[in-house]
Amino acid sequence: MKLFQCTNCKNTVVFENNKCVNCGYLLGYSSYYNKIVALDTNASKWQVLELDGKTYEYCENYKHKVCNWLVDVSRGRKFCLACSLNRTIPHILDDANLAKWKHIEIAKHRLVYQLLRFSLPVVSKIGDDLKGFCFDFLAREDLPEESKDTKTGHANGVITLLISEADPVVREQVKQQMAERYRTLLGHFRHEVGHYFWDLLIRDNPDILEEFRIIFGDESKSYADALTNHYNNGPQANWQQNFISKYASSHPWEDWAETWSHYLHLTDVLETAYNFGLRSNPKITAKQNIKMNASFDPYKETSFEKKMDTGIPLLFTLNSMNRSMGEDDPYPFIISKPVERKLEFIHDLLRKV
Structure with a gap:
């Protein structure tokens, strides 16, 4: 992952930061420019000189504290590129689900960052059912009885992840049961999106x-x-x-x-x-x-x-x-x-x- 700096005070910040601990400015990430920029805390929309002077606002999921990506106001979209891939999210009125979703989004946003760095197409299946991909983040207890055996996996551009994988205790238990030496959320995403890109790049x-x-x-x-x-x-x-x-x-x-x-x-x-x-x-x-x-x-x-x-x-x-x-x-x-x-x-x- 690239190292980032606050554009206001030059303090080193990490990819997920939404506030600079040194100067107090808000921080937002532009996936197009691959840059984190400092933002005035007293505004909700910003004309950002470092991003060609365009006007930006936070992704809609910023309010849930799961995303710090910016969206170009002129494009009329509420969700950033990474969050536009979500087809199903867990019931976030449940605090435990919200905490798991936050961990999931950290890994997923890092995946999307990497796909963009490879210049791979990142297209939401919600907008392009044939060529796109999307994510279903599911809680097993919310599934109907006939779907209780649903597993993390990929099918026809839909990447399913059971949110229990965001619980480190559960993930370690499964890791031991499966005799695996490595099991992470980011690893899951990289593996499952690999199936999607096999279809896209190789199959035909x-x-x-x-x-x-x-x-x-x-x-x-x-x-x-x-x-x-x-x-x-x-x-x-x-x-x-x-x-x-x-x-x-x-x-x-x-x-x-x-x-x-x-x-x-x-x-x-x-x-x-x-x-x-x-x-x-x-x-x-x-x-x-x-x-x-x-x-x-x-x-x-x-x-x-x-x-x-x-x-x-x-x-x-x-x-x-x-x-x-x-x-x-x-x-x-x-x-x-x-x-x-x-x-x-x-x-x-x-x-x-």
Whole structure:
């Protein structure tokens, strides 16, 4: 994630801040200009010089304290680009639901930020049913009896998330039950939106689909049977040699979505390191080079090899720092050569967007 500054006092602020703790100005984010700007606390609409002098107001969801994005008043829209993707939100008169929704929106807004940085189309299914995507955030207890078995997932551009996933206790329980090493809201969003972009970028493109099948396998084999086999019999033997996760070994579609999410993980970490000017020069001589200099914007970098040569030592450093604090590895995965080839396929595909 990019580092931001208050345009009034130059204090460092983070992506979710809606007020500068140093000067007291309100803060708003422009997704078009990728900039956070300071706003007069005594107004509700602002002519913002840093945003070409246009007049802005907060997204409608600002009143619920779940969004700090700005909307151009001249466009006549109440919701920002990220919030316009919401088709269903939980009953927010329930304080517990509102708290969960806030956590969900933090992750979702970060996802949309990243999609825009990749120059991917972000279109609401509410306005374009054929090409868009949207989110349903559901509480299981509010579902009719016939839908009680609804799970987090994607279908035809609709990304469903059970809001219980925003409860860290519940999420940790599921993580243990599923024998997963990593489970986050942002990870869910990156994975599920990967299914949507497979439909959009690969499904109807014969040349790309052929290359996909060479690298990931034939997705036309029964998805339902593959998942049944996975849950009944476990992952493929020696899955670590060819897949980024156990679940990725279940079916080529899941392999794609898991690998896609990891490419997004890697790119986000690299952008953060780039903005902090991170570099490392370990005090040992190692067989594998673990020096690192995050001196480039990963969204503009064309060399996949450079991203990997920087990303692998960076992730190793990140894991080592966490262990120093007695925490688990934030990236508990091994990137094998076959997985690296899959990541390169995604890298090359995104360069063509």
